[in-house]
Amino acid sequence: MQARHRKMLLTLIIAVLVSAWPGAATPPRPSGAAPSCQRRCGDLAIPYPFGIGRGCYLYTGEGDTTFGLTCNLTADGTYKTFCYEVQVIGISLSRGQARVRGDIRSWCYNGSSMSMDENIIWWSDFTDSQFRLSDEDNRFTVIGCNSLAYVGSANTGSKYMTGCMATCPAAGRLENGSCSGMGCCQAAIPRGINTYEVQFDDRFTTSRTRGFSRCSYAALVEAAAFDFRTMYVTADDFMESTGGKVPLVLDWVVGKETCREAARNTTAYMCVSSNSECVDSRNGPGYLCNCSRGYDGNPYVHDGCQDVNECDATRFKYPCSVPGTCVNTPGGFVCSCADKTRGNAYSGTCEAQSSQLGVHLAVGISIGLVVLVVSMSCVYMIHQKRSLASVKQRYFRQHGGLLLFEEMKSKQGLSFTLFTKEELEEATDKFDERHVLGKGGNGTVYKGALKDKRLVAIKKCKVINERQEKEFGKEMLILSQVNHRNVVRLYGCCLEVEVPMLVYQFIPNGTLYQLIHGRPHGTRISLATRLKIAHETAEALAYLHSWASPPIIHGDVKSPNILIDEDHTAKVADFGASTLAPTDEAQFVTFVQGTYGYLDPEYMQTSKLTSKSDVYSFGVVLLELLTCRKAMNLQALEEEKNLSSHFLLALSESRLGEILDEQIKGEQSVELIEQVAELAKECLEMASDRRPSMREVAEELDRVRKLLQHPWGQQTPDEERKALLVGSPITRPEIELSNGYVSLTDSAYLGVRSPR
Numbered sequence: 001m002q003a004r005h006r007k008m009l010l011t012l013i014i015a016v017l018v019s020a021w022p023g024a025a026t027p028p029r030p031s032g033a034a035p036s037c038q039r040r041c042g043d044l045a046i047p048y049p050f051g052i053g054r055g056c057y058l059y060t061g062e063g064d065t066t067f068g069l070t071c072n073l074t075a076d077g078t079y080k081t082f083c084y085e086v087q088v089i090g091i092s093l094s095r096g097q098a099r100v101r102g103d104i105r106s107w108c109y110n111g112s113s114m115s116m117d118e119n120i121i122w123w124s125d126f127t128d129s130q131f132r133l134s135d136e137d138n139r140f141t142v143i144g145c146n147s148l149a150y151v152g153s154a155n156t157g158s159k160y161m162t163g164c165m166a167t168c169p170a171a172g173r174l175e176n177g178s179c180s181g182m183g184c185c186q187a188a189i190p191r192g193i194n195t196y197e198v199q200f201d202d203r204f205t206t207s208r209t210r211g212f213s214r215c216s217y218a219a220l221v222e223a224a225a226f227d228f229r230t231m232y233v234t235a236d237d238f239m240e241s242t243g244g245k246v247p248l249v250l251d252w253v254v255g256k257e258t259c260r261e262a263a264r265n266t267t268a269y270m271c272v273s274s275n276s277e278c279v280d281s282r283n284g285p286g287y288l289c290n291c292s293r294g295y296d297g298n299p300y301v302h303d304g305c306q307d308v309n310e311c312d313a314t315r316f317k318y319p320c321s322v323p324g325t326c327v328n329t330p331g332g333f334v335c336s337c338a339d340k341t342r343g344n345a346y347s348g349t350c351e352a353q354s355s356q357l358g359v360h361l362a363v364g365i366s367i368g369l370v371v372l373v374v375s376m377s378c379v380y381m382i383h384q385k386r387s388l389a390s391v392k393q394r395y396f397r398q399h400g401g402l403l404l405f406e407e408m409k410s411k412q413g414l415s416f417t418l419f420t421k422e423e424l425e426e427a428t429d430k431f432d433e434r435h436v437l438g439k440g441g442n443g444t445v446y447k448g449a450l451k452d453k454r455l456v457a458i459k460k461c462k463v464i465n466e467r468q469e470k471e472f473g474k475e476m477l478i479l480s481q482v483n484h485r486n487v488v489r490l491y492g493c494c495l496e497v498e499v500p501m502l503v504y505q506f507i508p509n510g511t512l513y514q515l516i517h518g519r520p521h522g523t524r525i526s527l528a529t530r531l532k533i534a535h536e537t538a539e540a541l542a543y544l545h546s547w548a549s550p551p552i553i554h555g556d557v558k559s560p561n562i563l564i565d566e567d568h569t570a571k572v573a574d575f576g577a578s579t580l581a582p583t584d585e586a587q588f589v590t591f592v593q594g595t596y597g598y599l600d601p602e603y604m605q606t607s608k609l610t611s612k613s614d615v616y617s618f619g620v621v622l623l624e625l626l627t628c629r630k631a632m633n634l635q636a637l638e639e640e641k642n643l644s645s646h647f648l649l650a651l652s653e654s655r656l657g658e659i660l661d662e663q664i665k666g667e668q669s670v671e672l673i674e675q676v677a678e679l680a681k682e683c684l685e686m687a688s689d690r691r692p693s694m695r696e697v698a699e700e701l702d703r704v705r706k707l708l709q710h711p712w713g714q715q716t717p718d719e720e721r722k723a724l725l726v727g728s729p730i731t732r733p734e735i736e737l738s739n740g741y742v743s744l745t746d747s748a749y750l751g752v753r754s755p756r
Ligand SMILES: *[C@@H]1O[C@H](CO)[C@@H](O)[C@H](O)[C@H]1NC(C)=O
Pocket: 070, 071, 072, 082, 084, 085, 086
């Protein structure tokens, strides 16, 4: 009994001692958040660490001007909150920000001279506080007509200066909401600064233009709250409509240490609420507190962070799928499906659970089905295996395989392979979608890697009718005979399948069409590259027309059929429409094929495909290279839809410059471009016999290319020597801007180094 009494007494004494000892039960700091403190001023809630009156706010030291506020009755009869002289209009704990009303600086022309408002109090120095100017939310904004202003600070430690110029636009060019130079401009400010000063540059700030405000304004302002109105410069009502102040966002911190340092001193650590965490300020040194995920409230007071009821559909979007039930848990919530339903209650749907009997029945039926299917496929496969060999043989014969193979073998110097179906399946992962390079109307091209690591492109038709079969055979026959560096190589084919497949050399950098029309914005294609591609294409076609025997007509020359190698080497491809030049009338094609926009008008009328039809189509490709416009642009104006007619019209009216690509217009070689345009015009002649031959086109392009590389070639040796003696450069070096560096292409200096 005695012992028990003594023990109780001891417990009592300890309890009294503990509660009387300040700091043990409740740390001293949050006492600043005592319930007796005023927590509202007018419309503004004032959460701790902010507060009104001594003991109600976080006191961070002598001279600090951050958290102590005053609530004054103003002339208009409402209560407003001030931090010294600055009116506070918003406080956010979770963002660590306060919104205040900042000053506007003005600079006016009063009839005789410019004058700066002198009597504005500039409370723009937050050095002694824990405030910083939010660089994310504020922009330095200048309003006026010809106004250049700077914002900056000369304080050592945070020296900076930036600014912008608002120009005076032509009448009617001002736009509401657009602050991008005309009448209004904005500049970002650096991170981590706490003081600023605004200056106008009197050399550029005039504001004397008739019809515009005679004042210029500059202020640091919350970008989201600023909306430029044309009236600000036309009617000078900026000051009036804003009340002379603009919202400004300040970031604050509760301590200048990092979270790590702050957490070490538990007596000074501010994140006292359970379920709160410390966040390092992103705008300079210091830290903030924030409620953990799933909680909200005030992390700076004990138990300030309260669980958020995520299930409360009046406050939040209901977080579970609709037939599901939501149960709030501390820091989170749980979704579950209602009774007798199952599924994903978070993002999917809950569905009625099928009855046990149903499940058993379904399982039974499925197993039965599987067994049946497996046994049937076994029988089928055995049967197939037997017939497959004979089918393969049949297809092989059907595509003229043996004959073709013999013919190709007999030709010397050509390596032509007959691939098996298995080889090609292995190369393309069984024709997996991921290997598709391109899909045409009637076929698909896959990328594959052969066993010997060679990369190939495999062309496979979808369905094949007699005409396409012929095309395939034709392409095979033609390409197997051609061996030219600017014609895509045919490695071989596969004839064992229903639809024959062709195997080509893989050209890595896509088509000319993609290069011209699909390039990322700003990619440069120099004139030299364009001429190289044009010249090489012309060489390939000239070779097909004149050198190969019998002559070959491509029949579908267009930019999507010209492939581009790593070093911009052109490779002509797709011989599906080609013909070996007919030897007698009977072989004239009976239907016109080709691509709209590139088709030779004479061929359309006569159905007679000649080598001059390729010349016409090549002319259109040349135009694409010069103008970067599509051969047929259905979105364009009526007279601009058809590139060749648009070009011919522009040329005849001496408006060539208008349709040229901007990129080559700037280059020095105006005469060269004119020569190429002239060549294109000749290619596009209506009457085919007035068009040059492909050989002539290739030679002309070769000449122009050489001129571009060695412009002194035009000069006589005498002139050249004179130029050397005078010391002036013979040529203007071709300057290419690449990656922001200026580089001189060495061609221009070759001649100087080795004068002939
Ligand atoms: C607010 O009132 C206090 C006390 O009357 C005064 O000292 C202070 O200057 C006032 N502040 C403003 C911004 O008017």
